[in-house]
Amino acid sequence: MTGRRATTTLWRPTGPAELALVRELDWRAWPPRLPEQPIFYPVLDEDYAVRIARDWNVKHDGAGFVTRFEVDTGFLGRYPVRQVGGRTILELWVPAEELDEFNAHVVGRIEVVHEFH
Template identity: 55%
Template structure:
């Protein structure tokens, strides 16, 4: 089975919910969030975590998560370009997130953390 790695920029609140799920699932979307959108590359995830999630108005901390899926799974949902050509997101309808979570191979991994826009080495 070939795997593809996707990325998810997030803040501390979502990170806690993922940790509570033993790093195996993303939490359900809020009613005003109809789409779950992991991104297709680290650079885009880093840009969001660093420039958006880690800003003081959003809690001051942003994280980049990585996780693996069988490569054929990503053809199930559309890839959307949100801005520049490297800004690719997989759009998973919120009602399909449970199915999506069941397809994750291995744990979700935190691979980068940013505080007030600056990458920090500690991941705790």
């Protein structure tokens, strides 16, 4: 029996510096967190990612980008969905020390779907 594994679509609002590192990783992985970044926060709602990229990243970094990527659904079960505000403000909290394993479960490429300046 052949079949594709089930994936879940996630989004990540990001600034230009992180996006450059993703590009260096051939659009297939997220870079290691900085010491002041103990958690990697992908989000489950595109609109929420747009709001962060447009309203926060542009203000702080001069540009904001929304990326979309797929992750193996079975693997994601280890990360409970966290509601951090309204009903659509949903995130996964991936500890920095688990990011390499998380990256190993990214399916396909990370793509930029929105850009703000």
